[in-house]
Amino acid sequence: MIPISTSRARDAAAREPLGLYLHVPFCRDRCTYCSFVTTRDESLKGAVLARLRRDLAQWGEALGRPAIDTLYLGGGTPSLLTAPELEDLTAWTREAFDTSRLEEATLEANPGTLDLAWLEAARALGWDRVSFGVQALDDELLARLGRIHASAEALDALAWARRAGFARISADLMVGIPGQRLERVLQDARTLVEAGATHLSVYLLDLDKACPLRAQIDAGRLALPSEDEVADAFEALQEELPRLGLPPYEISNYAQPGQESRHNSRYWERRPYLGLGPSAASQLGDWRWTESGVITAWAEDRDRPEVQELDAAEALSEIPLLGLRMHRGVDWEALRRRGEALNLTPLVDAWEAQLDPLTRRGLLVREGSMLRLTSHGMLMSNGILGIFVQ
């Protein structure tokens, strides 16, 4: 069921190609830190794929078979789809959407769930970028995280991806795992790049929500690294990854030039995207909504998403809130002109008053009309970007 006005959505989709995200909510086991929408119950696969098929067809028809330029299969664990299931999902997508301008098709994959044949099948279907959830290359840490794979399997997966013909390979690396040492983070980053990763996403272990790892820490059985140790690790990676040929292009992301994720970049550039699947988020025009995170309710279309329509101030705020995450920053003069056109100059002035002292402290830098975070500012981005939260 389309939750927004079809005619206005069609206009928005006609203005520029969309990004399409599909969520595959299955995992073989739940990691000890995970709060994503996922289940071990693969008996739900048929119902989930059937709803994805319906949604793809309905959206394609409602929007007039719009063009998509990026496609992203995330999860969960998309590599739990069999090759025939992946073939079906790819075919339904191509039937419903115009993929003639597709620039990138990414699959997330768990190294513990795949083999060379699966990667070859995915590549033959046109998927050209693979993103592996590696997290670390230390088996003790991987066991602590409840990952189902060992480090050797992660390195095998990267080698198979290269053999299968993937020229664009990303790996996730986690910082802040209990027991993780700085030297080990750097060593893992080097090993991943040597193994063929052309893109690295570096995340801080996030234990905000209740999960088994949080419980172990609260019970005093494990200890998180200190804030200083974590900051040192991020700073060391900021220095080391450019030396390995992967400069940063976003707060958490590093890539060889030309290997940046075009799909993820669209989130920071506020370009439109459609997300299908439980918990998937969409933004089209100034509308935004998130599908139900209850997998069975989503599959049966029982839990309709609430649509939020952003007002002019909220939409304007998102330009720096998201854009400053990117290394190139935001065209501040263009933002100011846009603010003037929307009668929101006082809002832009208020931001500037808060940003100027941060610029003097070296956390931000102006280069021509562009404003961007410095390396030091990237490490303190949460506090800085909070200025733009409406």
Ligand code: SF4
């Ligand atoms: S593989 Fe990812 S989505 Fe699945 S349980 Fe682990 S962290 Fe969660």
